[in-house]
Amino acid sequence: MFERKLGIVAGGGDIPQMLIEHCQQQKRDFFVLAIEGNADEHLVDDTIPHAWIRLGQAGSGFKRLKDENVQDVVMIGTIKRPSFKELVPDLRTTAFFAKIGMKSLGDDGILRAVVKEFEHDGMVVRGIHEVMPDLLVKSGVLTKHKPDKKALADIKRGVEVGLELGRLDVGQSVVVQQGLVLGVEGIEGTDKLIIRCGEYKRKGEGGVLVKLRKPQQDMRIDLPTIGIRTLQNAKNSGLRGVAVHAGNALIVDEKNVVDYANKEGLFIIGINPADYVNDEGGEN
Numbered sequence: 001m002f003e004r005k006l007g008i009v010a011g012g013g014d015i016p017q018m019l020i021e022h023c024q025q026q027k028r029d030f031f032v033l034a035i036e037g038n039a040d041e042h043l044v045d046d047t048i049p050h051a052w053i054r055l056g057q058a059g060s061g062f063k064r065l066k067d068e069n070v071q072d073v074v075m076i077g078t079i080k081r082p083s084f085k086e087l088v089p090d091l092r093t094t095a096f097f098a099k100i101g102m103k104s105l106g107d108d109g110i111l112r113a114v115v116k117e118f119e120h121d122g123m124v125v126r127g128i129h130e131v132m133p134d135l136l137v138k139s140g141v142l143t144k145h146k147p148d149k150k151a152l153a154d155i156k157r158g159v160e161v162g163l164e165l166g167r168l169d170v171g172q173s174v175v176v177q178q179g180l181v182l183g184v185e186g187i188e189g190t191d192k193l194i195i196r197c198g199e200y201k202r203k204g205e206g207g208v209l210v211k212l213r214k215p216q217q218d219m220r221i222d223l224p225t226i227g228i229r230t231l232q233n234a235k236n237s238g239l240r241g242v243a244v245h246a247g248n249a250l251i252v253d254e255k256n257v258v259d260y261a262n263k264e265g266l267f268i269i270g271i272n273p274a275d276y277v278n279d280e281g282g283e284n
Helices: 015-026 055-067 091-099 108-118 150-165 190-198 228-236 252-266 273-278
Strands: 006-012 032-035 050-053 072-076 124-126 174-178 180-184 209-210 241-245 267-271
Touching: 006 015, 015 032, 015 072, 032 055, 050 055, 055 108, 055 180, 055 241, 091 241, 108 124, 150 174, 150 209, 150 241, 150 273, 174 190, 180 190, 190 228, 209 267, 228 241, 228 252, 252 267
Parallel strands: 006 032, 006 072, 032 050, 072 124, 209 241, 241 267
Antiparallel strands: 174 180, 174 209
């Protein structure tokens, strides 16, 4: 695969930088398409082949990657809710939206349409896990601390709610404490969900964040992701730990994340949702 030129469509967060460094280490030819208002402004410099576009210039972005002879594309990083100015479309993007129709404008629908547009231009969309498989969350408990029976019951409840939430294309994360759903993820994202739920926490044992890939979600786009900030927010909001979809989610800088969790008394567990839907689960 490495002889194929990689296009990196970069949003926010740390993974785009990690992917750039990975390509440099592997001596793989690449081109970065950085999304204004989302990608870190220090992500690229004159030594890195790149172009900046706003979301409304997606059509121009397709053309630029094709002109750069990109063969494989990875779309990675967070995308904030755009301003009206950022959404003003160029001509090709206008045609793109007209073609996919308003019914496709859910989170997953528009991403699937973008994938098809890349493929129409002869490029292959890859998942970050195909390029950097070590980022995938492993199955089982990753930390010294393990979820007890009450925490496992909260995880089970979170999985039940999370799968339904994902089926409706709403979000990927749920916070549960003592069997009560404190909050579900909407457009605000996981970090703000966790912070918000800190305001609703009850006395006693803390809650659990459950983060799952949506049942219909393409593995190549928008995989659930946790990192050090996830665990810091969990600690600050009184949560006991995080359960995340094993093999279907990403963990950024795993060693430091696990070290932080161990230091702060939190657990991280990679789960298979089917285990918590079909039976009562068990400690891993």
